[in-house]
Amino acid sequence: MRSANILHNPKAGEGEYTKKKLLTLIRNAGFECSYSSTKKKGWDDVEAAADFVVLAGGDGTVRKVAAVMLDRKMPIGIIPLGTANNIATTLGITGEPKDIIETWNNKNIKKYDVGRIYGLKKAEFFLEGFGYGVFPRLMKVMQKKKERLSDSPEKNLKMALEELHDIILNSKARYCKISLDGADHSGKFLLAEVMNTQSIGPNLNLAPFADPGDGSFDVILIAERQREEFASYVHNKLHGIEQAPVFNILNAKNLDIYWEGRLLHVDDEILELKEPVEVKIKLQEGVLEFLVPEHPSESINAIEKAKAAEKPSSANSA
Incomplete structure (x- = not known):
């Protein structure tokens, strides 16, 4: 080689x-x-x-x-x-x-799983994560503030965490109908995230033990009752304190998701739908190989x- x-x-x-x-x-x-x-x-x-x-x-x-x-x-x-x-x-x-x-x-060589997406016209797969709620909202806010971003990654991460903290405190929890390998986990959530990596966005380490080659996604569902815990986690991270997240992590290979909202993200891309749609996700094992x-x-x-x-x-x- x-x-x-x-x-x-x-x-x-x-x-x-x-x-x-x-x-x-x-x-x-x-x-x-x-x-x-x-x-x-x-x-x-x-x-x-x-x-x-x-x-x-x-x-x-x-x-x-x-x-x-x-x-x-x-x-x-x-x-x-x-x-x-x-x-x-x-x-x-x-x-x-x-x-x-x-x-x-x-x-x-490390084999890397990929999430195949069915039901969206503009996205067919993801490597990092797929989700609804506060994170795609953050991405939309940061897009609007693009001209304020600096050449310093550290300053940009700090700005993103500040914005996320405000979004968590002010966002409305939405109903999400979600099935993981056939088991129903529906409810109202601030965030519903299907993760393939340990962190998303501004280094939010929501799935610290995620392994993108283990044949399973880590699914994080943060409910309304966990709002203060979520805000506290981001606040601590903003001040340099790495706190282990306390949110439950579920595992699944196949998912069906319907979110009562039109905004979602696929990796680092925001999608805004005309109307909510049901999305199916299937894990495809070991499609990529990394050194x-x-x-x-x-x-x-x-x-x-x-x-x-x-x-x-x-x-x-x-």
């Missing part, structure tokens, strides 16, 4: 990583590579002769490229340069680009060891 196609969003990461800089880093690691900007026509003409594809950008870039890679069995390496990087973070791809590039030689820093089994072992270390010994607890 020595040759790669680089697909780069040159605007990601404040433009710090230019075409020249990326090519230098990747070639210095011993890889041959070609380059395409996702901002120019023809970027999606991926060379079949390459061993793998490199995505340099944020979550939007990953989704954009995934749309043309769903039916190709070609490993994907990510250099996360976006604001949130929810997909890369869930996959354990963090740190400096130089260090990430060096891990590609390990050839550790990750360590073997998934090693990650699981590391998590288990960390959990064990946190537990008091029988002697201490006696």
Whole structure:
């Protein structure tokens, strides 16, 4: 695995990583590579002769490229340069680009599930999440304030969390008819989110143990009675306090959802419907393959060891 196609969003990461800089880093690691900007026509003409594809950008870039890679069995390496990087973070791809590039030689592959959507004309799949309620409302507000966004990802995340806190306190809970693998979980909710990654949006870590390759979605339903808890979680995050979310997490492969509202999101895209519709979601296992820093089994072992270390010994607890 020595040759790669680089697909780069040159605007990601404040433009710090230019075409020249990326090519230098990747070639210095011993890889041959070609380059395409996702901002120019023809970027999606991926060379079949390459061993793998490199995505340099944020979550939007990953989704954009995934749309043309769903039916190709070609490993994907990510250099996360976006604001949130929810997909890369869930996959354990963090740190400096130089260090990430060096891990590609390990050839550790992580299969990645995709959510297929039925019932919407403008969206067919999702990688991160699909949902209704306060989160798509936040996305709409942030779109209107686009001109106020700065070059600093940290400042933009802070602004998003401030807006989300206000939205949570003032939003009306809506009725959602939802079936998870045939079981009814309908009710009135502030948020109904089908998650494939551990976090969405401004790094909301609502599904801390989500695994996009485990053959199941994490479904979070936040009811009216949990409004204050949700607002408190966002308030703490806004002030640098990472609090473990206390919301119940359900698991499902197949879902039927009808939300009494017209606004929803599919990954980082907002959709506003003419009228509410019933949507079906089906999990498609292992459609994508990503290069990750360590073997998934090693990650699981590391998590288990960390959990064990946190537990008091029988002697201490006696």
